[in-house]
Amino acid sequence: MIELRKVSLKYGDREILKNISLTIKDNAIKAILGPSGVGKSTILKLMLGLIKPNSGQIIVDGTDITSMTETSLYAIRRKMGMVFQGNALFDSMTISENLGFFLRENMKLPEKEVNRRVTEQIQFAGLEGYEEQLPESLSGGMRRRVAIGRAMIFKPHMILFDEPTAGLDPVSSKKILSLISSLRNDNNLGAVIVTHIIDDVFNVADSVAVLYKGEIIFDDSTEKLHKATHPFIRSILSDKILEL
Amino acid sequence: MSTQHLPARALELIRIFQEKLILELKVFFFTMQEFFWFSTRAFVAIPKAKRYWRDVLDQAKICGADSLPIVMVSAISIGALLAIEVGNLLEDFGAKTMLGRSTSISVIRELGPLLMGLMLSARFGSRNGAELGAMQISEQIDALRAFGTDPIAKLVTPRLVAALIMFLPLTALSDFAGLHSAAYMAEHYHRLDPGIFWNSVYPRLAPRDFVVGFLKAPVFAIIITLVSCFNGFSAKGGTAGVGRSTIKGIVVSSGLVLIANFFVSKLVLENM
Ligand SMILES: Nc1ncnc2c1ncn2[C@@H]1O[C@H](COP(=O)(O)OP(=O)(O)OP(=O)(O)O)[C@@H](O)[C@H]1O
Ligand SMILES: [Mg+2]
Numbered sequence: 001m002i003e004l005r006k007v008s009l010k011y012g013d014r015e016i017l018k019n020i021s022l023t024i025k026d027n028a029i030k031a032i033l034g035p036s037g038v039g040k041s042t043i044l045k046l047m048l049g050l051i052k053p054n055s056g057q058i059i060v061d062g063t064d065i066t067s068m069t070e071t072s073l074y075a076i077r078r079k080m081g082m083v084f085q086g087n088a089l090f091d092s093m094t095i096s097e098n099l100g101f102f103l104r105e106n107m108k109l110p111e112k113e114v115n116r117r118v119t120e121q122i123q124f125a126g127l128e129g130y131e132e133q134l135p136e137s138l139s140g141g142m143r144r145r146v147a148i149g150r151a152m153i154f155k156p157h158m159i160l161f162d163e164p165t166a167g168l169d170p171v172s173s174k175k176i177l178s179l180i181s182s183l184r185n186d187n188n189l190g191a192v193i194v195t196h197i198i199d200d201v202f203n204v205a206d207s208v209a210v211l212y213k214g215e216i217i218f219d220d221s222t223e224k225l226h227k228a229t230h231p232f233i234r235s236i237l238s239d240k241i242l243e244l
Numbered sequence: 245m246s247t248q249h250l251p252a253r254a255l256e257l258i259r260i261f262q263e264k265l266i267l268e269l270k271v272f273f274f275t276m277q278e279f280f281w282f283s284t285r286a287f288v289a290i291p292k293a294k295r296y297w298r299d300v301l302d303q304a305k306i307c308g309a310d311s312l313p314i315v316m317v318s319a320i321s322i323g324a325l326l327a328i329e330v331g332n333l334l335e336d337f338g339a340k341t342m343l344g345r346s347t348s349i350s351v352i353r354e355l356g357p358l359l360m361g362l363m364l365s366a367r368f369g370s371r372n373g374a375e376l377g378a379m380q381i382s383e384q385i386d387a388l389r390a391f392g393t394d395p396i397a398k399l400v401t402p403r404l405v406a407a408l409i410m411f412l413p414l415t416a417l418s419d420f421a422g423l424h425s426a427a428y429m430a431e432h433y434h435r436l437d438p439g440i441f442w443n444s445v446y447p448r449l450a451p452r453d454f455v456v457g458f459l460k461a462p463v464f465a466i467i468i469t470l471v472s473c474f475n476g477f478s479a480k481g482g483t484a485g486v487g488r489s490t491i492k493g494i495v496v497s498s499g500l501v502l503i504a505n506f507f508v509s510k511l512v513l514e515n516m
Contacts, residue, residue, distance in 0.1 A: 048390050071394070078392035088387035091379075102391050 001026055002047050002158065002192075007056030009042060016042055018214040019056070026157060026190040029180070031201040031222070033236075034211035040194040041085055043211070044160045047192070048082060049073040078106050081151030085162040085194075087143050089135040095146055096122070096131045102154045121149040124179075141172035148179065158190040159183070165200055177203045198236055201225070282396065282477070283470050286404050289397035299402035307368040307403075308410035314367055315414055316421050318359045319351075323422035326350055327429035331436070343430050344444035351422040352453050353509060357460035360418050361501040364411070364464065369472035369497045372403060373490035376476025381486060385477065400473045407465035415461040452516035456509055463504050471497040 002024040009017040016039040024030050024047075034040050045051045046058055049065045057066045060076050068076070089098050096118050103114045122131055125145040135143055144164065151159050164180065165173035181204045183189045193205060201208050201222060208225055210218040210233055217230050225233065293300055326347045334340045350356075376399060379385050388395040423445065430436040475493035479485050 045386070050386055050389055070389070074392040074394065077390055080390075082387070082390040084383050084387060084390075086383055088383040090384055090387070091382070105393050106391065 001059075001061055001190075003057075003059040004043070004046065005057040005059065007046065007053045007058065009039070009046065009051075009053045015214055017053070020211075020214075020216055022209055022216060022219065024158070024190065024192055027184070027188050028206045029184060029191045029193060029204050031205035031208040032192060032194045032211060033198065033201055033208055034196065036196060038211050039214065040196075040211060041162050044082065044162055044192065044194060047160060048077050048080060078102075078154075079156055079158065081154065081156040081159040083144075083147045083151045083159065083161045083164060085166070087135075087147040089143060089146055089150070091135050094132050094134060095127060095138070098135065098146055099149050099153055101150065107154060117153055121153050125149045141168050144168065144172070144176065145179075148176065152183070156189070158192070161191060161193045163195055164193060165195065165197060173200075180204050278478075279470075279474050282400075282474050285394075285396045286400045286470060286473075289394065289401040290405060292397055293401050293405045296398060296402045299398065300405050303403045303406035304410050306371065307364065307407050308414060311364060311367050311410075311414065312417070314363050315360050315418050318363050319356055319418035319422040320425040322355050322359055323347065323351055323425035324429045326355065327426035328433055331430060331434040335434070340434060340436060341440050342444055343434065343436055344427070344441040345448050347426040347430075348423055348445040348449060349453060351426065352419050352449070352457045354456075354505070356418050356422050357415060357457050357464070358501070358505045360411075360414060361460065361464040361468070361505065362498055364407075364414075365468045365472070365494055365497040365501055368407065369468045369494050370490055372469065372472035373476045373479075373493035374486060376473055377479030377486035377489045380477055380479045381482060395477075400469070400477075403473060404466065404469045407469045408462055411461035411465040412458060415458055419457065452512060455516060456512045459512060460505060460508050463508055464501055467500045467504060468497045471500060 004020055004022040007017055007020045007022075008015070020043070022032075022043070032040050032043060042051070046053055047060070049058070049068060049070075053066065057064055059065070061079070063076065065073060065076055090101065093101065099121050100114045100118045103109045103117060109117075118131075122128060125148070127142060127145060127149075130138060130142065135146065138146065148161070148164065161180065164176050168176065177200060180191060180193065183191060193200065195201065205222050207221045208218070209216050210225075210228075210230075212230075212232050218225065218228050218233055226237065228234070327343065330346050330350075331340060331343050334342055334346065376385070379399070385395045385399075388398060427438060427441050430441045431438050472490075472493040475489040475496070479489040481488070
C-alpha cells in the first residue's frame with residue numbers, strides 16, 4: 001500500500017502539487033488521470049522516493065519513506081516495479097540483459113532460472129528473435145513491452161506505469177492494456193497507471209484519481225467518474241482525450 | 245564620495261551584482277558539497293566493485309587499451325621535442341652529454357604524466373561525461389535507482405577502479421616511449437652516442453623521480469573519473485545539456501590535473 005499524505009512539491013517557484021493525499025491499495029488498479037504537465041510522472045517518482053516532497057509524507061507499506069536516505073530506500077524500491085514514461089531501457093544492454101537485469105542484480109537468482117524467466121517474458125511480450133538486439137533497433141511499441149516486462153519479471157507487488165499506452169497504435173495499446181489487467185488476475189498485483197487517455201481508465205482501472213492544477217479533484221471508483229460534476233471532468237468525458 | 249551621491253541606477257546595479265554573486269557562491273558551495281558526497285560514495289563502494297567486475301573490465305579496456313595509442317603518440321612527440329630543444333640549448337653550453345639526464349627527468353616527472361593526464365581527461369573523461377550524461381537525461385540512472393541499484397556503485401566505482409589500475413601501466417609505457425623517442429632523437433638528430441645518452445639517464449635517476457611520476461597516475465585517475473562522472477550525473481536540459489556537462493567535465497578535470505601536477509611535484513620534491 002502506498003499513501004501520500006498532504007504532499008506538496010515545488011520546482012523553483014512553481015507549485016506543482018498542492019497538499020495532495022492519495023492512497024493506493026494492494027491488489028487493485030488505480031489510475032491517475034490528468035492533463036499534460038500537471039505532475040503525474042512527478043507523483044510516481046515521489047512514490048519511489050526518487051524525488052523528495054517539500055512537505056507531507058509518503059508511506060509505503062507502513063514505512064515513512066519521506067526522509068529516508070537513498071541507500072535505505074533501495075530495499076523499499078525493490079518491492080515495486082516502474083515503467084518510465086520514456087521507457088528508460090538500458091541502451092548499452094541487449095533486450096535479454098535488460099529483462100534479466102533486476103533478477104541478476106537484486107535477486108541473485110541462478111543463471112538458469114534467470115534465463116528461464118527471461119525466455120518466458122520474451123514469449124509473453126511477443127519479442128522472439130529480438131533477444132540479442134539493442135533497444136535502439138526496436139520499434140516504440142516493442143520497447144514499451146520490454147520496459148513493462150522488465151518491471152514485471154521480478155514479480156513486484158506493485159507496478160507503477162507511466163503512460164503505458166501513450167503514442168502507441170490502437171492494437172498495441174489494446175495489447176498492453178489487456179496485459180495490465182491480466183496482472184491482477186494472474187499475480188494479484190497492485191498497479192498505478194498514469195495516463196491522459198480516459199479510455200485506458202475505463203478499460204483497466206478499479207478506481208481513479210483526477211489531478212488538475214495541482215490538486216486531486218476526484219478520487220473514487222471508476223464508475224462514479226460518470227457522475228462527477230467538476231467542469232474539467234465533464235469536459236474530458238465529452239472529449240475523451242485530454243488536451244489541457 | 246559617499247554612496248549617496250551615486251546615481252540610483254548604479255546602486256541598483258551594484259545590488260543586482262551582489263545578489264548574483266551571493267547566488268553563484270551558494271551554488272558553488274552546494275555543488276562542492278554534492279561532489280564531496282558523490283566522491284565519498286564512489287570510494288565507499290570500492291569493496292563491492294568485484295560484483296561489477298564485468299564493468300571494471302570493460303572500463304579497463306576503454307581507459308587502458310583503447311587510450312594507449314593517444315598516450316603513446318603524445319609521449320613520443322614530447323620525448324622527441326624535448327630531446328631536440330634541450331639538446332640545442334645544451335649545445336650552447338657544451339653540455340650535450342647531459343641530454344639524457346635533462347630529458348629523462350622532464351619526461352618521467354613532469355611532461356610525461358601531465359600530457360597523459362590531459363589526454364586521458366579528453367579521452368576517458370569526455371566519454372564518461374557524454375555516456376553518463378545521456379543516461380541521466382534518458383532517465384536510465386533513475387531507472388537504476390528505481391530498481392534498487394546504486395548507480396554510483398554500478399557506473400562510477402568500476403570506472404574509478406579501472407582508472408586506478410590502468411593509469412599506472414599507462415604511465416610506465418608512456419615513460420618508456422618518451423625516453424626511447426628522446427634517445428632516438430639524441431642519436432639521429434644530435435648525433436649523440438646512445439651509450440652516452442643512457443649513461444646520463446640511469447645512474448642519475450633517483451627514486452623520488454619515479455615517486456613523483458607514478459604518484460600522479462592515481463591522483464589523475466581519481467580527478468578525471470570523479471569530475472567527469474559527476475558532471476555526467478548532473479546533466480540536465482536535453483542533448484545540449486549533455487554537451488555542456490561533458491565540456492564542463494573536461495575543462496574542470498584538465499584544470500585540476502594541471503594544478504594537481506604542480507602540487508604533487510612540489511610536495512614530493514620538497515619532502516624526499
Ligand atoms: N526536473 C524538473 N525541474 C523543473 N521542473 C520540472 C522538472 N520535472 C518536471 N517539472 C515540471 O513539473 C511539472 C510536472 O511534470 P510531470 O512530468 O510530472 O508532468 P506529467 O503530468 O507527467 O506530464 P505528461 O503527461 O506530459 O507526462 C511540469 O510542468 C514540468 O515542467
Ligand atoms: Mg509524465
